[in-house]
Amino acid sequence: MRQEVASVTANAELMPQVHLMWLESSQIASPAQPGQFVMVRCGEDFEYPLRRPFSIHQQDGSKLALLFNMVGRGTHWLSQCQAGDELDLLGPLGNGFSIHPGSHNLLLVAGGIGIAPLVFLAQQALSQGQAVTLLLGASTAPQLYPEHLLPPEVKLVTATEDGTAGKKGMITDLLPDFTGWADQIFACGPISMYQTMTKQNFVTTKPVQVSLEVRMGCGLGVCYGCTVKTKSGLKQVCQDGPIFDLDDILWEELANGGV
């Protein structure tokens, strides 16, 4: 884990309200693993005292990419950054996804911006010779992550809530058709998506790893801002997570707290 001043090499709106940013960050990019994240310092001086956590979206040698939704002050500020600007990053942080030895077929489930950590995971899995199916859901067609940015070997299945692309409905509606094929399932999306999955019995017959989002202070295990209750006790999302087993999390409690 390092603190590094990284220079922005590209930053553009990829989908409405969603930016793709590439950074030159050799010390953080090289050791990064899929599912890990960085804490990005936002704003001038100390106006935004808390760094913002973002999953590592892609890694390419000494560069890494972030894919972020513009939701508040920090992400709006980030969206204004231009090539050549410098950003202060901490990372790579957290545990990352773990692909079990012997898993051949990986099912990736992305809800909205939840695609962010899964592209890196897909790239790594494919390079190791595993097969990847990606179930990609969004509210409407323009919010779907562009297919041409995915590795061509990924089998892509899409759904939109309004039916403007792919199957009409929630991405979790498609799960019954693919869980039989999968050796492992990896999901990233809103808590409501995870809650739906816990209720789908066929899903829980397979090992499912999910990425959790909670508000973070330090990202280093110092502040206890990110603590959640799990079936195996208190966990710090920034250290013990952000990747957890789906059935380890007490979802009702977390949904009640929200972020």
Add this chain to the structure above:
Amino acid sequence: MNLSVQLAPKNKHGLSLANPVMTASGTFGYGTEYSHLFDIQKLGAIVCKGTTLKPREGNPQPRLAETPCGVLNSIGLQNIGIEAVIRDKAPVWAGWRVPVMVNIVGIRVEDYARMAAKLDGVAGISGIEVNIGCPNIKAGGAEFGARPDLAAEVTAAVKAATSLPLLVKLTPNTADIAGVAKAVMRAGADAISLINTPRGIAIDVSRRRPLLGNVTGGLSGPAIKPIALYMVYTVAGAVEVPVVGVGGIATASDAIEFIMAGASAVQIGTASFTNPRAPLDILEGIEQFMKKEGIEDIAELIGAGRR
């Protein structure tokens, strides 16, 4: 150039710091977490996470909210408990050059006394910071530090249980900060640190309810700096023991303001989240300032801005 300060001149062990830059409790863990980001041994002192007699689980999520130039937290004192601190952390600290103080917090007066007794004589522990900003059950939920009599009772109980240097950390959630400061000084505090977090609330407008799981939280960061500075100024004028300034310090110039207001040392809290190197940057900035101004001894700056 002399940057060293003595925070417990009357205590038999003393509490001598190589420089006046400390870390604030709850924002620097047990020191170990930051040690791979910079050389923490260069700091004046480290204060560990608030510690209770038994481990605590803390409050429900969400525990953090950002406000303009500030942070609201309701961690709820999640911590590993005093036994684990003594067993697992103190032996690590014993090998360090930088002194480490244990921040203790109790629900009852006896809790404080029992923890102080346990810490007495443990290698690796250079002093105790007594956090009296905790709701007190016997006093109907008021913080110990809200009233001079309660604050003095806690301080006296700790003093009787240990010979370690005592820093008593005041809460701003009181009507009489100078009165509380004088009371804890008379009850045996070697030094006084302030401020802990003023209480605050944020509302989640989309859900129409308090944003924090615990409803209220403590405000920290640059937003509280003028309040902290005012209280440090007030207390430094009211007591005869060293004062340690805490609250919204993010730059060397912030730290120098506190020192000029009368603080012998400063603690860096929330700024470590924004920039883990902040304590070291601040220390280097103080050195540069002294060089530029031709100041030989930090003592020349302490209280230099008072009138």
